[in-house]
Amino acid sequence: MLVRHPRLEPGYLFDAICVRSPDGPMAVRPSTSQPGNRADDLAPPGPGAPVPDVLHGTATWFGSPDDAPGATYPAVDAEGGAGGCAGAPSGCVALPYLSLGSEVAVRNECTGRGGTVPVVECGCTAARYCDRCVECGTSPRGRIVELTPAAFAGLGGDLEAGCFNAVVRHGAPGAATP
Numbered sequence: 001m002l003v004r005h006p007r008l009e010p011g012y013l014f015d016a017i018c019v020r021s022p023d024g025p026m027a028v029r030p031s032t033s034q035p036g037n038r039a040d041d042l043a044p045p046g047p048g049a050p051v052p053d054v055l056h057g058t059a060t061w062f063g064s065p066d067d068a069p070g071a072t073y074p075a076v077d078a079e080g081g082a083g084g085c086a087g088a089p090s091g092c093v094a095l096p097y098l099s100l101g102s103e104v105a106v107r108n109e110c111t112g113r114g115g116t117v118p119v120v121e122c123g124c125t126a127a128r129y130c131d132r133c134v135e136c137g138t139s140p141r142g143r144i145v146e147l148t149p150a151a152f153a154g155l156g157g158d159l160e161a162g163c164f165n166a167v168v169r170h171g172a173p174g175a176a177t178p
Helices: 149-154
Strands: 016-019 026-030 054-061 071-073 103-108 114-122 143-147 163-170
Touching (some): 143 149, 143 163
Parallel strands (some): 071 114
Antiparallel strands (some): 054 163, 103 163
């Protein structure tokens, strides 16, 4: 753990793959290569940064194997009935705002597999991670989606690896290959 995360100090982000134990979750290994940034010290995109139609970055997984295929997204709009993330950080990647129930097309750059998944939760915690996935080359910095285990594995992701390099297209229902 200390090789990938040399700064295990209060305030620094840490993401691990855990197993259940009688004493609670036990960290087994890091899920991604996380830079040594503090949770309150993000380098957000500039105020006028363009929001691309196609996002490149890291996909990780969350939740339980029993969860239906779906995704958390770091920029669910907090306005109106979108179901949003009030007070969510802007993150390190310029992302368009989406609503719960929106569909995103996700492609695993490591396997070439793609599919469309619904946004089922606000993933505002993911916005705090400006990490890179290094499973098949190095992804651009930043988490752009977190998938349920069913969606992650369905796109060819290895749950033990914890991440894959991803391309995400918003507003493209039915587009399996962004």
